[in-house]
Amino acid sequence: MISPKDYFDPKDLWIFDHDDLLSLEIGAGILGTGGGGNPYIGKLRARQLLDEGYTLSVLPHQKIHDDALCVSVGGIGAPVVGVERLREGREGLRCIRALEAHLDVTVDAIACEEIGGSNSMEPLVVAALTGLPVIDCDGMGRAFPEMQMTTFSIYGHSSTPSAMCDVHGNVVLFQHAVSELWHERMARACVVAQGGASTLASAPMTGAFVKQFGIPNSYTQAVSLGQAVRQAQKNHDDPIEAICKKENGKKLFTGKISDLKRHLRGGFVRGEVQLVGIDAHHGETGSVLIQNENLVFFHDGEMECCVPDLILVLDVDSGEAITTEMLRYGQRVAIVALPCHGLLRSREALDVVGPKAFGLDGVVYTPMKGS
Amino acid sequence: MISPKDYFDPKDLWIFDHDDLLSLEIGAGILGTGGGGNPYIGKLRARQLLDEGYTLSVLPHQKIHDDALCVSVGGIGAPVVGVERLREGREGLRCIRALEAHLDVTVDAIACEEIGGSNSMEPLVVAALTGLPVIDCDGMGRAFPEMQMTTFSIYGHSSTPSAMCDVHGNVVLFQHAVSELWHERMARACVVAQGGASTLASAPMTGAFVKQFGIPNSYTQAVSLGQAVRQAQKNHDDPIEAICKKENGKKLFTGKISDLKRHLRGGFVRGEVQLVGIDAHHGETGSVLIQNENLVFFHDGEMECCVPDLILVLDVDSGEAITTEMLRYGQRVAIVALPCHGLLRSREALDVVGPKAFGLDGVVYTPMKGS
Numbered sequence: 190m191i192s193p194k195d196y197f198d199p200k201d202l203w204i205f206d207h208d209d210l211l212s213l214e215i216g217a218g219i220l221g222t223g224g225g226g227n228p229y230i231g232k233l234r235a236r237q238l239l240d241e242g243y244t245l246s247v248l249p250h251q252k253i254h255d256d257a258l259c260v261s262v263g264g265i266g267a268p269v270v271g272v273e274r275l276r277e278g279r280e281g282l283r284c285i286r287a288l289e290a291h292l293d294v295t296v297d298a299i300a301c302e303e304i305g306g307s308n309s310m311e312p313l314v315v316a317a318l319t320g321l322p323v324i325d326c327d328g329m330g331r332a333f334p335e336m337q338m339t340t341f342s343i344y345g346h347s348s349t350p351s352a353m354c355d356v357h358g359n360v361v362l363f364q365h366a367v368s369e370l371w372h373e374r375m376a377r378a379c380v381v382a383q384g385g386a387s388t389l390a391s392a393p394m395t396g397a398f399v400k401q402f403g404i405p406n407s408y409t410q411a412v413s414l415g416q417a418v419r420q421a422q423k424n425h426d427d428p429i430e431a432i433c434k435k436e437n438g439k440k441l442f443t444g445k446i447s448d449l450k451r452h453l454r455g456g457f458v459r460g461e462v463q464l465v466g467i468d469a470h471h472g473e474t475g476s477v478l479i480q481n482e483n484l485v486f487f488h489d490g491e492m493e494c495c496v497p498d499l500i501l502v503l504d505v506d507s508g509e510a511i512t513t514e515m516l517r518y519g520q521r522v523a524i525v526a527l528p529c530h531g532l533l534r535s536r537e538a539l540d541v542v543g544p545k546a547f548g549l550d551g552v553v554y555t556p557m558k559g560s
Numbered sequence: 561m562i563s564p565k566d567y568f569d570p571k572d573l574w575i576f577d578h579d580d581l582l583s584l585e586i587g588a589g590i591l592g593t594g595g596g597g598n599p600y601i602g603k604l605r606a607r608q609l610l611d612e613g614y615t616l617s618v619l620p621h622q623k624i625h626d627d628a629l630c631v632s633v634g635g636i637g638a639p640v641v642g643v644e645r646l647r648e649g650r651e652g653l654r655c656i657r658a659l660e661a662h663l664d665v666t667v668d669a670i671a672c673e674e675i676g677g678s679n680s681m682e683p684l685v686v687a688a689l690t691g692l693p694v695i696d697c698d699g700m701g702r703a704f705p706e707m708q709m710t711t712f713s714i715y716g717h718s719s720t721p722s723a724m725c726d727v728h729g730n731v732v733l734f735q736h737a738v739s740e741l742w743h744e745r746m747a748r749a750c751v752v753a754q755g756g757a758s759t760l761a762s763a764p765m766t767g768a769f770v771k772q773f774g775i776p777n778s779y780t781q782a783v784s785l786g787q788a789v790r791q792a793q794k795n796h797d798d799p800i801e802a803i804c805k806k807e808n809g810k811k812l813f814t815g816k817i818s819d820l821k822r823h824l825r826g827g828f829v830r831g832e833v834q835l836v837g838i839d840a841h842h843g844e845t846g847s848v849l850i851q852n853e854n855l856v857f858f859h860d861g862e863m864e865c866c867v868p869d870l871i872l873v874l875d876v877d878s879g880e881a882i883t884t885e886m887l888r889y890g891q892r893v894a895i896v897a898l899p900c901h902g903l904l905r906s907r908e909a910l911d912v913v914g915p916k917a918f919g920l921d922g923v924v925y926t927p928m929k930g931s
Binding site: 287291352357358359360361362363364365366367371374375377378379381382383 | 658662723728729730731732733734735736737738742745746748749750752753754
C-alpha cells in the first residue's frame with residue numbers, strides 16, 4: 190500500500206484562478222445542454238472559496254493513481270429550485286465525510302458526475318474544502334437529468350453506498366440499491382422531500398476505473414470552450430460560430446421563443462419550448478423537449494437531433510447558454526448540436542441515455558451528421 | 561461491561577404459541593384503531609416462523625437491563641398496499657444487520673414501535689430471526705400513521721440513524737435527521753418510491769430509556785384483550801361489551817357504513833367513513849376521519865372522540881377490528897372509544913399526536929369521559 194500523498198503528483202495540478210472560473214461558467218453552461226444546475230450560482234460559490242484562500246485544483250485524467258479512491262459528487266434536484274434556494278455550502282463536504290465514516294476509508298480524489306452547469310463547480314467546491322484535487326474528467330461529458338446516466342454507472346460501477354446531504358443538515362446513506370435505477374428512484378424521492386436541491390456523493394471508484402470510463406479532459410474542454418466564447422465576444426466575432434468550430438458542432442436553427450411550457454414534476458423541470466424562425470430560418474418552426482436538460486430538437490415537426498448528442502439553446506448574441514429554468518418568452522436563441530462522446534454511443538449507453546430511456550418511443554437516435 | 565447474555569434472564573421469557581398469536585391478532589387489531597398494518601397478514605408471517613421452529617419470545621418490560629441496546633422495528637407505508645404486496649419476510653432482519661454494521665454495535669433486544677395491527681407481529685418476526693426477545697412494551701400503545709408519533713421520540717430519543725429495507729433488497733440508512741419530523745418526511749418519500757410498504761428499524765435505545773418511556777405491557781394487554789374477545793365469541797356473549805369492560809372503554813355508536821371515501825395520498829390511506837345509526841342509534845349519523853388510523857369520530861356532526869384516545873371501528877357481531885383498508889359499504893359496525901395511555905396525554909405528547917398534529921385545527925382534545 191502506498192501513501193495517499195503518492196496518489197498524485199502535486200506538480201501535475203492545474204490550479205484554478207478567477208479567469209478559469211469565468212471560462213468554466215460559460216463552457217460548462219454550454220455543455221450543460223440547459224441543465225446541470227445554474228452555472229452562475231455555482232461560479233459564485235467557487236469564487237467565494239477562492240477569495241477565502243482555498244485552492245481549487247484539477248488533476249489530469251491520466252495522472253491519477255490506479256489505486257486511488259475517487260468519489261464523484263454533484264447536486265441533485267431541479268435546477269429551477271436550485272436558483273431560488275441556495276445551498277448552504279458544505280453539503281458536498283458532509284457527503285464525503287459521511288461516506289468515509291460509513292465505509293471506514295479515506296477518499297483520495299474528487300470526481301465529477303457531470304461537467305454541465307453548476308455540477309462542474311460542485312466537485313471544485315468539495316475539493317477545495319477537503320484539500321483534494323478534482324480529476325479532469327466526468328461521467329457525462331454534458332448534463333443528464335438522472336443519476337444512472339453516467340458512464341461510470343453504464344460501464345458497471347455501482348453508485349451505492351452513496352451519501353446525500355441537504356441544506357438543513359439531513360444525511361441519508363443509500364447503503365444498497367438493487368440497481369442504478371432504484372438508486373435514482375429512491376434518491377429522487379428523498380431530494381423532493383428535502384426540498385428539491387441536495388448534494389450526493391456516490392460510492393468510491395478506483396483511479397483505474399475512472400481512467401478507463403470517465404469522459405476525459407472535461408474541465409480542459411469546458412474552460413477552453415468558455416475561453417473561445419469570451420474571445421469571440423471580445424473581438425465582436427460570432428460566438429455561435431466559435432462554439433461550432435471548437436466543438437465540431439452545427440447550428441440547426443435561429444429563432445424566437447414563441448411559447449414555453451415548464452413545470453416541476455417528480456423533482457424534475459419538464460416542458461417544451463416552441464420557436465419561430467428568424468433570419469435564415471424565417472417561416473420555419475422549431476421545438477425543444479426538456480427534462481432538466483434539452484432532450485430533442487424538432488425542426489418543422491421533424492426530429493433533427495436528440496440525446497445523447499448535445500442540444501444547446503444559446504443566446505443568439507452572446508453565445509452563452511440559456512438554462513431551462515431561465516428560458517423566457519421572446520428570447521432570441523440559436524439551437525446548436527454538438528456530438529456526444531463515443532462512450533455515450535455504445536449500445537449499453539444508448540439503453541440508458543438514448544431517446545427510449547426518456548420515454549421518447551417514436552424517436553430513433555442517429556449520431557448527428559459530421560461527427 | 562456485562563456480557564450480552566446477562567442483559568436478560570431466559571427464564572423471564574414468555575414464549576409465544578399459536579394460541580397467543582391468535583389472541584394477539586385480534587387484540588393488536590383492535591388496538592390498531594384501524595391501522596398499523598393488517599394483523600391477519602402479520603399473524604400468517606409469525607405463524608409460519610413458529611411452524612418452522614423459530615422461537616417467538618417476549619421479555620417483561622421491567623426485566624430488560626438498563627444498558628441493553630434495544631432497537632424498535634416496524635413496517636412503514638400504507639396498510640392498503642401492505643395487504644396486496646406482501647413482504648419478502650427478512651426486511652426487518654436486514655434492517656437490524658444494516659444498523660449493527662453501520663454503528664458497529666450488537667443489538668440486545670427488539671422493541672416495538674406500535675402494538676397496533678401487523679406492527680405487533682413485525683418485532684416478533686425479527687426477534688425470531690435474530691434469536692432475541694421482544695420487550696413487552698411499545699411506543700404508541702395503539703397505532704399512529706407517522707414515525708415521530710412514538711413516546712420514544714416524544715420523550716427525546718432521536719430515531720436516527722435508522723435503516724429502511726424493502727422487498728426488493730434496497731437498504732437506506734437515514735444517518736442523521738435534523739428533527740423527528742424530517743426523518744418522517746424523508747422516510748415517507750423513500751417508502752413511496754420503494755412501492756409503499758417497507759420496514760424500518762430506528763436507532764438503538766438503552767434499556768433504561770425503554771423502561772421509562774415505553775408504554776408498558778403492550779403484548780400482555782393485546783393478547784389478553786384478544787383472549788377476552790375470543791372468550792366472548794365462544795360463549796355467545798357480546799364481544800363489544802367484553803372489550804369495553806376489559807379496557808375501560810365506551811361504546812359510542814352502532815351503525816351501518818353508508819358512504820366511504822378512501823384514497824392513497826403521500827403514502828397514506830386517507831378518507832372518511834359515513835355511518836347511519838342502527839339499533840339504539842337509529843336516526844343518528846356518525847363519521848370517522850382516517851389517516852391510516854381512525855383519527856376523529858363525529859356523532860351527529862359533533863366531535864365525540866379524537867386522537868390520541870383510541871377510536872375503534874369493530875364488526876358489530878364478532879367484535880373484531882375492521883382495518884381502514886378493509887372498510888366496505890354496508891358493514892355494520894360499533895364505534896368504541898378507549899382511553900389512551902397517560903404518556904400520550906402530556907402537553908409535549910399532544911403536540912405530536914393530538915388533533916392539531918393531524919391538521920384538525922378546529923378540534924380540541926379532551927380526554928374521553930370516564931378515563
